[in-house]
Amino acid sequence: MITLGIDPGTLFTGFGLIEKSGNALRAIDFGVIATNPKEAMPKRLKQIYDELAQRIEQYRPSKLSLETAFFGKNAQSALKLGQVRGAVMILAMNYGLAISEYAPREVKKAITGNGNAAKEQVAFMVRKMLSLNDEKKRADAFDALALALCDAFFLPQSIPSEIARAPSKAKDWKSFLEANPHLIASK
DSSP: OOEEEOOOOOEEEEEEEEEETEEEEEEEEEEEEOOOOOTHHHHHHHHHHHHHHHHHHHOOEEEEEEOOOOSSSSSHHHHHHHHHHHHHHHHHTTTTTTEEEEHHHHHHHHHHHHHTTOHHHHHHHHHHHHHHHOSSHHHHHHHHHHHHHHHOOGGGGGHHHHTSSHHHHHHHHSHHHHHHHOOOOOO
């Protein structure tokens, strides 16, 4: 199975394609799409769309893993990022790709074990996991690979439906188990 990870941005959109075969993971292609900040936003969105479409046609991924919107203090930046995310989502829908979204903190935790990890730590772990030697790529490319890896690690179809529906309002583990005895595995 091939997954395309996307770290959306108006100046640099990171992309990373990984293939999962059993437990083996390998990077197929990764990099950034750099847009010209002097160009109008519609032209930049089209460039991102077209370059990602070329990779989808070349590698035929079945899934797209996208970083959720990051809400900073600059509303204008958030709006522009939303436009890029929208273009990527439409692209995925046009090619029939399943879409998963992950928060930056969730990806960092899945890759490094620390939700507050620095970009450099994420890049280091991605290089280790995929046996990559390319340190000259932008952090956005490694973030995109991290998104694809996160998707490979999280398999929602393997979670039994009764666990997925289990109430999550328990204040601690003991309370959770008491409220859900049907989820306890017996010997």
